[in-house]
Amino acid sequence: MAPLQGSRAPTEFGGPLGAAALMLLLPATMFHLLLVARSGSARLLGPPPYLPGLEALWSPWALLLCLTWIGLQAALYLLPARKVAEGQELKDKSRLRYPINGFQALVLTALLLGLGMSAGLPLGALSEMLLPLAFAATLIAFIFSLLLYLKSLVVPAFALAPGGNSGNPIYDFFLGRELNPRICSFDFKYFCELRPGLIGWVLINLALMMQEAELRGSPSLAMWLVNGFQLLYVGDALWHEEAVLTTMDIIRDGFGFMLAFGDLAWVPFTYSLQAQFLLYHPQPLGLPMALVICLINAVGYYIFRGANSQKNTFRKNPSDPRVADLETISTATGRQLLVSGWWGMVRHPNYLGDLIMALAWSLPCGVSHLLPYFYLLYFTALLVHREARDEQQCLQKYGLAWHEYCRRVPYRIMPYIY
Secondary structure (H helix, E strand, C coil): CCCCCCCCCCCHHHHHHHHHHHHHHHHHHHHHHHHHHCCCCCCCCCCCCCCCCHHHHCCHHHHHHHHHHHHHHHHHHCCCCCCEEECCCCCCCCCCEEECCHHHHHHHHHHHHHHHHHCCCCHHHHHHHHHHHHHHHHHHHHHHHHHHHHHHCCCCHHHECCCCCCCCHHHHHHHCCECCCEECCEEHHHHHHHCHHHHHHHHHHHHHHHHHHHHHCCCCHHHHHHHHHHHHHHHHHHHCHHHHHHCHHHHCCCCCHHHHHHHHHHHHHHCCHHHHHHHHCCCCCCHHHHHHHHHHHHHHHHHHHHHHHHHHHHHHCCCCCCCCCCCEEECCCCCEEECCCHHHHCCCHHHHHHHHHHHHHHHHHCCCCCHHHHHHHHHHHHHHHHHHHHHHHHHHHHCHHHHHHHHHCCCCCCCCCC
16 A cells, blocks of 8 residues: 655645645636637636526536547547557556557547538537536546545555655645556556547537538638647647657656646647637638648647657667767766757757647637637646756756756757747
């Protein structure tokens, strides 16, 4: 049984008080965005048009839909995979195995959805249920997080996450005590990371586009761009699903409320904000401006994919001809730090690509409202915070080599700016 006494003080996210505040603030922010997106003024910083009562939030049908959706994605997760990958080495020297079939799940979901729509499934009606669906997803995230916390109390100490094992129940509930909670081979964190939320995001986008077509005869060019850009992003994440096994979420963070709520509720209902805005606030978009926005998204995607592919190729095989000529710095751990190519430009070029794409997703919504740019503002704050966590961990891990790397690559995300 894992000890209740923590291994380190709770300092991230403002400690227990910060964790408690975030557990209230994040759902409140999500519901605020859902309410103001459909309001006439669509003011990000203004009060919501009304405060919904329980009758507007609670729907057994919404809860059933959410559970059915998660169940469908779980069933697709269990199907035979095109590849099974091994994760990072754990404290007990073992390596977990993960099915690489996320893109397969996306394709099968699309086929099932196509069959349903051909049989008369009113997908557009989903857009009218976003509020109760978000409430149901939040309820599921809270209950799921509680079950995960209780499960973590009976696992061996080596199975606990480095950061979520503080001994403070509020902080550990938020951050997550167990690193890789599983039942048999079903890995809950890995499943939630890319499946129900990301695929749910593009499903909601599609439902909003179908509803716009019903209201106005056809989807707007702006709606097509938002749907296309974000589908490309989700498809890319699922196609390169194996890369998630080296991210901070998988190798360091426990699975608690932070990731459960983020994966199951925040991603699908907040990341679809641009499509929500366009449904209720249609924006004119000419072809020349649309082409400029497409170019901006293409530049962001080129940087994002190029940087991530270069990193992943180097990690798998430093002798690969595509990366063999890149300059590196040796570390005491035996690993090499790239100081040329994409990773010699800034320390996190993938974050730079992410932010450029985030701007392109917002531009089809025009510039008269701040609301569609919430994702860009939020994601900037998220990546700056994540970059700071990366810096701290790399300094602890690589020591003097990291100091040398920072001297060689002085800019963190934005060349000559930050």
